[in-house]
Amino acid sequence: MSVLEVARDVLAVALLLAGTFLCLTAGLGLLRFPDVLARMHAGTKPQVLGVLLVMVGAAIRLQGWSATWMLLLVAVFQMLTAPVSAHMVSRVAYRRRHVRRDRLLVDELRTGGGGAGDRVYKGDEPADAPPEEPATALAESREEDGRAENGRAEDGVR
Protein backbone atom coordinates (compact mmCIF):
# COMPACT_ATOMS: atom_id res chain seq x y z
CA MET A 1 0.00 0.00 0.00
CA SER A 2 1.67 3.14 -1.15
CA VAL A 3 1.75 6.46 0.67
CA LEU A 4 -0.64 7.94 -1.87
CA GLU A 5 -3.25 5.31 -1.22
CA VAL A 6 -2.99 5.77 2.53
CA ALA A 7 -3.37 9.52 2.13
CA ARG A 8 -6.41 8.98 -0.05
CA ASP A 9 -8.00 6.66 2.47
CA VAL A 10 -7.33 9.06 5.31
CA LEU A 11 -8.88 11.90 3.35
CA ALA A 12 -11.92 9.81 2.45
CA VAL A 13 -12.47 8.68 6.02
CA ALA A 14 -12.05 12.23 7.30
CA LEU A 15 -14.69 13.45 4.84
CA LEU A 16 -17.06 10.65 5.82
CA LEU A 17 -16.61 11.43 9.51
CA ALA A 18 -17.16 15.15 8.94
CA GLY A 19 -20.38 14.37 7.06
CA THR A 20 -21.66 12.08 9.80
CA PHE A 21 -20.82 14.72 12.38
CA LEU A 22 -22.98 17.18 10.46
CA CYS A 23 -25.80 14.61 10.55
CA LEU A 24 -25.40 14.43 14.33
CA THR A 25 -25.59 18.22 14.68
CA ALA A 26 -28.67 18.18 12.45
CA GLY A 27 -30.44 15.89 14.89
CA LEU A 28 -29.29 18.03 17.77
CA GLY A 29 -30.43 21.20 16.07
CA LEU A 30 -33.83 19.69 15.31
CA LEU A 31 -34.27 19.06 18.99
CA ARG A 32 -32.84 22.28 20.37
CA PHE A 33 -33.99 25.02 18.02
CA PRO A 34 -37.10 26.92 19.02
CA ASP A 35 -39.27 27.06 15.91
CA VAL A 36 -39.86 25.42 12.55
CA LEU A 37 -37.80 27.85 10.52
CA ALA A 38 -34.76 27.53 12.77
CA ARG A 39 -35.14 23.76 12.74
CA MET A 40 -35.18 23.84 8.98
CA HIS A 41 -31.79 25.50 9.02
CA ALA A 42 -30.56 22.55 11.05
CA GLY A 43 -32.18 20.18 8.57
CA THR A 44 -30.81 21.74 5.39
CA LYS A 45 -27.25 21.73 6.61
CA PRO A 46 -26.54 17.99 6.37
CA GLN A 47 -28.75 17.89 3.32
CA VAL A 48 -26.27 19.99 1.43
CA LEU A 49 -22.87 20.14 3.06
CA GLY A 50 -23.07 16.79 4.84
CA VAL A 51 -24.32 14.90 1.79
CA LEU A 52 -21.67 16.55 -0.31
CA LEU A 53 -18.89 15.55 2.09
CA VAL A 54 -20.17 11.98 2.46
CA MET A 55 -20.59 11.57 -1.29
CA VAL A 56 -17.08 12.82 -2.01
CA GLY A 57 -15.69 10.57 0.69
CA ALA A 58 -17.53 7.53 -0.63
CA ALA A 59 -16.56 8.36 -4.21
CA ILE A 60 -12.90 8.41 -3.20
CA ARG A 61 -13.22 5.04 -1.50
CA LEU A 62 -15.24 3.37 -4.28
CA GLN A 63 -13.08 3.01 -7.29
CA GLY A 64 -15.60 2.10 -9.97
CA TRP A 65 -16.57 4.93 -12.28
CA SER A 66 -20.19 3.85 -12.43
CA ALA A 67 -20.65 4.30 -8.68
CA THR A 68 -18.89 7.65 -8.81
CA TRP A 69 -21.27 8.96 -11.45
CA MET A 70 -24.24 7.82 -9.47
CA LEU A 71 -22.95 9.48 -6.31
CA LEU A 72 -22.41 12.66 -8.30
CA LEU A 73 -25.99 12.41 -9.49
CA VAL A 74 -27.23 12.04 -5.91
CA ALA A 75 -25.28 15.13 -4.87
CA VAL A 76 -26.63 17.15 -7.80
CA PHE A 77 -30.20 16.04 -7.10
CA GLN A 78 -29.82 17.05 -3.49
CA MET A 79 -28.48 20.45 -4.42
CA LEU A 80 -31.35 20.99 -6.85
CA THR A 81 -34.16 19.70 -4.69
CA ALA A 82 -33.22 20.73 -1.15
CA PRO A 83 -33.94 24.44 -1.70
CA VAL A 84 -37.27 23.66 -3.33
CA SER A 85 -38.59 21.57 -0.47
CA ALA A 86 -37.08 23.94 2.09
CA HIS A 87 -38.79 26.88 0.45
CA MET A 88 -42.16 25.17 0.25
CA VAL A 89 -42.08 24.10 3.87
CA SER A 90 -40.81 27.43 5.15
CA ARG A 91 -43.35 29.41 3.20
CA VAL A 92 -46.20 27.36 4.57
CA ALA A 93 -44.63 27.60 8.02
CA TYR A 94 -44.47 31.37 7.84
CA ARG A 95 -48.02 31.75 6.63
CA ARG A 96 -49.39 29.41 9.20
CA ARG A 97 -47.61 31.31 11.94
CA HIS A 98 -45.43 28.46 13.00
CA VAL A 99 -42.90 31.16 13.67
CA ARG A 100 -42.08 32.45 17.08
CA ARG A 101 -42.18 36.12 16.33
CA ASP A 102 -40.86 36.95 19.78
CA ARG A 103 -37.56 35.41 18.71
CA LEU A 104 -37.33 37.48 15.55
CA LEU A 105 -35.20 40.59 15.61
CA VAL A 106 -36.89 42.13 12.61
CA ASP A 107 -39.69 40.82 10.45
CA GLU A 108 -39.67 42.83 7.28
CA LEU A 109 -41.99 40.52 5.40
CA ARG A 110 -44.71 41.56 7.79
CA THR A 111 -43.88 45.23 8.35
CA GLY A 112 -42.88 45.85 4.76
CA GLY A 113 -46.38 45.14 3.53
CA GLY A 114 -45.39 41.95 1.77
CA GLY A 115 -49.01 40.95 1.81
CA ALA A 116 -48.19 37.52 3.10
CA GLY A 117 -49.76 36.12 6.18
CA ASP A 118 -53.25 35.01 6.85
CA ARG A 119 -55.46 36.47 9.46
CA VAL A 120 -57.26 33.52 10.96
CA TYR A 121 -55.77 31.18 13.48
CA LYS A 122 -56.95 27.77 12.65
CA GLY A 123 -55.84 24.23 12.34
CA ASP A 124 -52.47 22.82 13.04
CA GLU A 125 -50.96 25.23 15.54
CA PRO A 126 -47.68 24.48 17.21
CA ALA A 127 -48.17 24.11 20.92
CA ASP A 128 -45.03 26.07 21.72
CA ALA A 129 -45.86 29.14 19.68
CA PRO A 130 -48.40 31.33 21.42
CA PRO A 131 -50.12 34.04 19.38
CA GLU A 132 -47.83 36.98 19.84
CA GLU A 133 -50.65 39.50 20.14
CA PRO A 134 -53.58 37.57 21.60
CA ALA A 135 -55.89 40.59 21.82
CA THR A 136 -55.37 41.64 18.21
CA ALA A 137 -55.67 38.09 16.99
CA LEU A 138 -58.93 37.63 18.83
CA ALA A 139 -60.32 40.90 17.50
CA GLU A 140 -59.29 39.99 13.99
CA SER A 141 -60.83 36.57 14.14
CA ARG A 142 -64.05 38.03 15.58
CA GLU A 143 -64.09 40.51 12.74
CA GLU A 144 -63.69 37.65 10.28
CA ASP A 145 -66.51 35.75 11.94
CA GLY A 146 -68.71 38.81 11.92
CA ARG A 147 -68.07 39.37 8.25
CA ALA A 148 -68.93 35.78 7.50
CA GLU A 149 -72.13 36.09 9.55
CA ASN A 150 -73.12 39.28 7.75
CA GLY A 151 -72.51 37.71 4.40
CA ARG A 152 -74.73 34.84 5.29
CA ALA A 153 -77.43 37.17 6.60
CA GLU A 154 -77.41 39.19 3.41
CA ASP A 155 -77.73 36.04 1.43
CA GLY A 156 -80.71 35.11 3.56
CA VAL A 157 -82.39 38.48 2.95
CA ARG A 158 -81.90 38.16 -0.74
Place this chain on the structure above:
Amino acid sequence: MTVVYWAAYGMLGVGAFLALVRLGIGPSLLDRVVATDTLLVIIAAGLAVHAGLERDPTVVPVLVVVSLLAFVGSVSVARYIGGMLVGSADDGQDVGLPEAAEERAARAAEASR
Protein backbone atom coordinates in the same frame (compact mmCIF):
# COMPACT_ATOMS: atom_id res chain seq x y z
CA MET B 1 -10.70 1.15 11.24
CA THR B 2 -12.99 -0.25 13.93
CA VAL B 3 -12.88 3.12 15.65
CA VAL B 4 -13.99 4.78 12.45
CA TYR B 5 -16.91 2.35 12.11
CA TRP B 6 -18.09 2.99 15.63
CA ALA B 7 -17.64 6.75 15.38
CA ALA B 8 -19.44 7.06 12.04
CA TYR B 9 -22.36 4.76 12.80
CA GLY B 10 -22.58 6.10 16.36
CA MET B 11 -22.93 9.68 15.21
CA LEU B 12 -25.41 8.72 12.50
CA GLY B 13 -27.41 6.66 14.97
CA VAL B 14 -27.59 9.43 17.55
CA GLY B 15 -28.51 11.95 14.86
CA ALA B 16 -31.25 9.67 13.52
CA PHE B 17 -32.51 9.04 17.06
CA LEU B 18 -32.73 12.77 17.80
CA ALA B 19 -34.60 13.29 14.52
CA LEU B 20 -36.97 10.50 15.58
CA VAL B 21 -37.54 12.20 18.91
CA ARG B 22 -38.47 15.40 17.09
CA LEU B 23 -40.71 13.34 14.83
CA GLY B 24 -42.44 12.00 17.90
CA ILE B 25 -42.85 15.15 19.99
CA GLY B 26 -42.85 17.71 17.16
CA PRO B 27 -45.78 19.91 18.07
CA SER B 28 -46.90 20.56 14.52
CA LEU B 29 -47.12 18.69 11.27
CA LEU B 30 -44.39 20.81 9.69
CA ASP B 31 -41.92 19.91 12.43
CA ARG B 32 -42.57 16.30 11.57
CA VAL B 33 -42.07 16.97 7.88
CA VAL B 34 -38.70 18.57 8.58
CA ALA B 35 -37.75 15.72 10.91
CA THR B 36 -38.72 13.09 8.33
CA ASP B 37 -36.72 14.88 5.70
CA THR B 38 -33.66 14.99 7.92
CA LEU B 39 -34.14 11.35 8.88
CA LEU B 40 -34.16 10.29 5.24
CA VAL B 41 -31.05 12.33 4.57
CA ILE B 42 -29.33 10.67 7.52
CA ILE B 43 -30.37 7.26 6.16
CA ALA B 44 -28.93 8.20 2.76
CA ALA B 45 -25.72 9.34 4.43
CA GLY B 46 -25.60 6.04 6.32
CA LEU B 47 -25.93 4.08 3.07
CA ALA B 48 -23.15 6.13 1.53
CA VAL B 49 -20.94 5.63 4.56
CA HIS B 50 -21.54 1.89 4.35
CA ALA B 51 -20.70 1.92 0.65
CA GLY B 52 -17.57 3.91 1.30
CA LEU B 53 -16.24 1.98 4.26
CA GLU B 54 -16.96 -1.47 2.83
CA ARG B 55 -16.08 -0.52 -0.74
CA ASP B 56 -19.44 -1.99 -1.67
CA PRO B 57 -21.19 -0.21 -4.56
CA THR B 58 -24.38 -2.29 -4.50
CA VAL B 59 -26.30 0.14 -2.29
CA VAL B 60 -25.58 3.15 -4.48
CA PRO B 61 -28.76 2.84 -6.62
CA VAL B 62 -30.78 2.64 -3.39
CA LEU B 63 -29.16 5.94 -2.45
CA VAL B 64 -30.52 7.63 -5.56
CA VAL B 65 -34.03 6.42 -4.79
CA VAL B 66 -33.91 7.44 -1.13
CA SER B 67 -32.65 10.92 -1.87
CA LEU B 68 -35.40 11.50 -4.42
CA LEU B 69 -38.08 10.05 -2.16
CA ALA B 70 -37.16 12.54 0.55
CA PHE B 71 -37.82 15.39 -1.83
CA VAL B 72 -41.10 14.07 -3.19
CA GLY B 73 -42.37 13.27 0.29
CA SER B 74 -41.67 16.62 1.89
CA VAL B 75 -42.95 18.61 -1.07
CA SER B 76 -46.20 16.70 -1.27
CA VAL B 77 -46.86 17.05 2.45
CA ALA B 78 -45.99 20.75 2.32
CA ARG B 79 -48.46 21.25 -0.51
CA TYR B 80 -51.07 19.32 1.42
CA ILE B 81 -50.62 21.52 4.48
CA GLY B 82 -50.61 24.60 2.24
CA GLY B 83 -53.99 23.52 0.96
CA MET B 84 -55.37 23.61 4.50
CA LEU B 85 -54.59 27.31 4.87
CA VAL B 86 -57.67 29.40 5.50
CA GLY B 87 -58.29 33.07 5.04
CA SER B 88 -55.26 33.87 2.94
CA ALA B 89 -55.36 35.33 -0.51
CA ASP B 90 -53.54 32.47 -2.16
CA ASP B 91 -53.66 29.32 -0.17
CA GLY B 92 -50.01 28.42 -0.16
CA GLN B 93 -50.29 26.60 -3.43
CA ASP B 94 -49.55 28.45 -6.57
CA VAL B 95 -52.67 28.86 -8.62
CA GLY B 96 -50.57 29.01 -11.74
CA LEU B 97 -47.00 29.61 -12.54
CA PRO B 98 -45.86 33.18 -12.07
CA GLU B 99 -45.89 35.05 -15.30
CA ALA B 100 -42.79 34.39 -17.34
CA ALA B 101 -40.85 37.34 -18.70
CA GLU B 102 -41.57 36.25 -22.24
CA GLU B 103 -45.31 36.21 -21.75
CA ARG B 104 -45.18 39.62 -20.12
CA ALA B 105 -43.24 41.00 -23.10
CA ALA B 106 -45.75 39.46 -25.50
CA ARG B 107 -48.62 41.00 -23.59
CA ALA B 108 -46.93 44.40 -23.54
CA ALA B 109 -46.41 44.20 -27.31
CA GLU B 110 -50.06 43.26 -27.69
CA ALA B 111 -51.16 46.22 -25.59
CA SER B 112 -48.98 48.74 -27.39
CA ARG B 113 -50.24 47.65 -30.74
Place this chain on the structure above:
Amino acid sequence: MSAESAAPAAHRLRHQLPLLVWLVLVWNLLWGTWSWANLLSGVAIALGVTLLLPLPPVTGGSRLRPLPTLSFLGWFVLDLIGSGALVAWQTVRPSGIDRSAVITVQLRTDSDLLLTIVAESLSLVPGSMVIDMDRERRTISLHVLHVRDSGDVERQRASVLKQEERVVRAFGSPEEVAALAPARSTGRVAT
Protein backbone atom coordinates in the same frame (compact mmCIF):
# COMPACT_ATOMS: atom_id res chain seq x y z
CA MET C 1 -49.23 28.80 -42.19
CA SER C 2 -46.84 25.92 -41.94
CA ALA C 3 -43.86 28.27 -41.86
CA GLU C 4 -45.52 30.23 -39.08
CA SER C 5 -46.09 27.14 -37.02
CA ALA C 6 -42.64 25.79 -37.80
CA ALA C 7 -40.86 28.87 -36.48
CA PRO C 8 -42.24 28.65 -32.92
CA ALA C 9 -41.58 24.92 -32.95
CA ALA C 10 -37.93 25.48 -33.83
CA HIS C 11 -37.82 28.26 -31.25
CA ARG C 12 -39.20 25.92 -28.63
CA LEU C 13 -36.82 23.16 -29.59
CA ARG C 14 -33.90 25.55 -29.18
CA HIS C 15 -35.15 26.42 -25.71
CA GLN C 16 -35.67 22.79 -24.85
CA LEU C 17 -32.26 21.68 -26.06
CA PRO C 18 -30.37 22.19 -22.78
CA LEU C 19 -33.12 20.29 -21.00
CA LEU C 20 -32.84 17.43 -23.49
CA VAL C 21 -29.07 17.27 -23.06
CA TRP C 22 -29.46 17.30 -19.30
CA LEU C 23 -32.01 14.48 -19.39
CA VAL C 24 -29.80 12.34 -21.61
CA LEU C 25 -26.88 13.03 -19.28
CA VAL C 26 -28.90 12.01 -16.23
CA TRP C 27 -30.03 8.85 -17.98
CA ASN C 28 -26.44 7.93 -18.76
CA LEU C 29 -25.27 8.73 -15.25
CA LEU C 30 -28.04 6.56 -13.84
CA TRP C 31 -26.88 3.63 -15.91
CA GLY C 32 -23.36 4.41 -14.80
CA THR C 33 -21.72 3.46 -18.07
CA TRP C 34 -21.56 5.12 -21.42
CA SER C 35 -22.72 3.20 -24.44
CA TRP C 36 -24.54 3.86 -27.68
CA ALA C 37 -27.57 1.95 -26.45
CA ASN C 38 -27.75 4.15 -23.37
CA LEU C 39 -27.37 7.27 -25.46
CA LEU C 40 -30.10 6.32 -27.92
CA SER C 41 -32.57 5.16 -25.28
CA GLY C 42 -31.75 8.32 -23.33
CA VAL C 43 -32.61 10.49 -26.32
CA ALA C 44 -35.86 8.59 -26.81
CA ILE C 45 -36.83 8.95 -23.15
CA ALA C 46 -35.85 12.62 -23.06
CA LEU C 47 -37.99 13.35 -26.11
CA GLY C 48 -40.88 11.46 -24.60
CA VAL C 49 -40.60 13.32 -21.30
CA THR C 50 -40.38 16.75 -22.90
CA LEU C 51 -43.32 16.02 -25.19
CA LEU C 52 -45.54 14.54 -22.51
CA LEU C 53 -44.65 17.00 -19.75
CA PRO C 54 -43.82 20.29 -21.42
CA LEU C 55 -42.30 23.09 -19.35
CA PRO C 56 -42.69 26.80 -19.90
CA PRO C 57 -39.68 28.22 -21.70
CA VAL C 58 -36.95 29.89 -19.67
CA THR C 59 -35.80 33.17 -21.09
CA GLY C 60 -32.68 35.21 -20.73
CA GLY C 61 -29.19 34.81 -19.40
CA SER C 62 -28.13 31.52 -20.86
CA ARG C 63 -24.53 32.59 -21.38
CA LEU C 64 -21.73 31.53 -19.12
CA ARG C 65 -18.57 33.49 -18.39
CA PRO C 66 -15.83 31.14 -17.23
CA LEU C 67 -13.94 33.34 -14.79
CA PRO C 68 -16.90 34.89 -12.93
CA THR C 69 -18.51 31.45 -12.85
CA LEU C 70 -15.45 30.05 -11.13
CA SER C 71 -15.48 32.92 -8.68
CA PHE C 72 -19.17 32.33 -8.02
CA LEU C 73 -18.61 28.63 -7.42
CA GLY C 74 -15.58 29.26 -5.23
CA TRP C 75 -17.40 31.79 -3.07
CA PHE C 76 -20.36 29.47 -2.90
CA VAL C 77 -18.29 26.56 -1.59
CA LEU C 78 -16.51 28.85 0.89
CA ASP C 79 -19.87 30.20 2.06
CA LEU C 80 -21.22 26.70 2.34
CA ILE C 81 -18.37 25.50 4.52
CA GLY C 82 -18.10 28.67 6.59
CA SER C 83 -21.73 29.06 7.47
CA GLY C 84 -22.18 25.30 7.76
CA ALA C 85 -19.52 25.28 10.46
CA LEU C 86 -21.15 28.32 12.09
CA VAL C 87 -24.59 26.73 12.24
CA ALA C 88 -23.07 23.48 13.48
CA TRP C 89 -21.31 25.40 16.25
CA GLN C 90 -24.56 27.12 17.17
CA THR C 91 -26.29 23.79 17.58
CA VAL C 92 -23.67 22.25 19.84
CA ARG C 93 -22.75 25.25 21.98
CA PRO C 94 -24.51 25.37 25.32
CA SER C 95 -26.21 28.73 24.86
CA GLY C 96 -28.15 27.68 21.77
CA ILE C 97 -29.04 30.06 18.98
CA ASP C 98 -29.37 33.81 18.94
CA ARG C 99 -32.40 35.52 17.69
CA SER C 100 -33.23 35.14 14.03
CA ALA C 101 -34.74 37.60 11.61
CA VAL C 102 -36.88 37.79 8.49
CA ILE C 103 -35.40 40.32 6.10
CA THR C 104 -36.64 41.56 2.75
CA VAL C 105 -34.08 42.52 0.14
CA GLN C 106 -34.65 44.54 -2.99
CA LEU C 107 -32.89 42.79 -5.86
CA ARG C 108 -31.86 44.46 -9.07
CA THR C 109 -32.02 41.75 -11.70
CA ASP C 110 -35.20 41.06 -13.60
CA SER C 111 -34.68 37.65 -15.12
CA ASP C 112 -36.50 34.51 -14.06
CA LEU C 113 -33.47 32.29 -14.48
CA LEU C 114 -31.08 34.54 -12.57
CA LEU C 115 -33.56 35.06 -9.74
CA THR C 116 -33.97 31.30 -9.52
CA ILE C 117 -30.22 30.78 -9.29
CA VAL C 118 -29.91 33.51 -6.64
CA ALA C 119 -32.72 32.01 -4.57
CA GLU C 120 -31.37 28.47 -4.88
CA SER C 121 -27.86 29.41 -3.87
CA LEU C 122 -29.16 31.46 -0.94
CA SER C 123 -31.28 28.57 0.26
CA LEU C 124 -28.45 26.09 -0.08
CA VAL C 125 -26.16 28.04 2.21
CA PRO C 126 -27.07 27.16 5.79
CA GLY C 127 -28.16 30.11 7.88
CA SER C 128 -30.32 31.76 5.28
CA MET C 129 -33.50 30.45 3.75
CA VAL C 130 -35.83 31.94 1.18
CA ILE C 131 -39.36 32.26 2.47
CA ASP C 132 -41.07 34.27 -0.18
CA MET C 133 -40.36 36.12 -3.34
CA ASP C 134 -42.27 38.91 -5.01
CA ARG C 135 -41.64 38.55 -8.71
CA GLU C 136 -43.28 41.82 -9.67
CA ARG C 137 -41.43 43.97 -7.17
CA ARG C 138 -38.26 41.88 -7.33
CA THR C 139 -38.00 41.49 -3.59
CA ILE C 140 -36.91 38.38 -1.82
CA SER C 141 -37.66 37.50 1.79
CA LEU C 142 -35.22 35.46 3.78
CA HIS C 143 -35.11 33.95 7.19
CA VAL C 144 -31.62 34.32 8.59
CA LEU C 145 -30.06 32.80 11.65
CA HIS C 146 -27.38 34.39 13.80
CA VAL C 147 -28.32 38.03 13.89
CA ARG C 148 -27.62 39.89 17.06
CA ASP C 149 -28.31 43.52 16.18
CA SER C 150 -29.31 45.68 13.25
CA GLY C 151 -25.70 45.79 12.05
CA ASP C 152 -25.89 42.06 11.45
CA VAL C 153 -29.09 42.54 9.50
CA GLU C 154 -27.43 45.08 7.24
CA ARG C 155 -24.46 42.76 6.81
CA GLN C 156 -26.74 39.93 5.74
CA ARG C 157 -28.48 42.23 3.31
CA ALA C 158 -25.16 43.26 1.82
CA SER C 159 -24.10 39.64 1.46
CA VAL C 160 -27.34 38.83 -0.36
CA LEU C 161 -26.70 41.68 -2.79
CA LYS C 162 -23.12 40.54 -3.29
CA GLN C 163 -24.33 37.03 -4.02
CA GLU C 164 -26.76 38.44 -6.58
CA GLU C 165 -23.95 40.41 -8.18
CA ARG C 166 -21.79 37.31 -8.49
CA VAL C 167 -24.62 35.34 -10.07
CA VAL C 168 -25.40 38.08 -12.58
CA ARG C 169 -21.76 38.51 -13.46
CA ALA C 170 -21.46 34.78 -14.04
CA PHE C 171 -24.66 34.06 -15.97
CA GLY C 172 -26.31 37.33 -16.91
CA SER C 173 -26.45 39.13 -20.22
CA PRO C 174 -24.41 42.35 -20.65
CA GLU C 175 -27.49 44.52 -20.09
CA GLU C 176 -28.16 42.82 -16.79
CA VAL C 177 -24.57 43.31 -15.68
CA ALA C 178 -24.86 46.95 -16.65
CA ALA C 179 -28.06 47.25 -14.63
CA LEU C 180 -26.10 46.28 -11.54
CA ALA C 181 -23.62 49.12 -11.71
CA PRO C 182 -25.60 52.35 -11.21
CA ALA C 183 -27.92 50.97 -8.60
CA ARG C 184 -25.54 50.86 -5.68
CA SER C 185 -28.57 50.49 -3.53
CA THR C 186 -28.69 49.46 0.09
CA GLY C 187 -31.15 46.74 -0.77
CA ARG C 188 -33.83 48.25 1.41
CA VAL C 189 -37.34 47.92 0.14
CA ALA C 190 -38.85 51.26 -0.67
CA THR C 191 -42.17 51.53 1.08
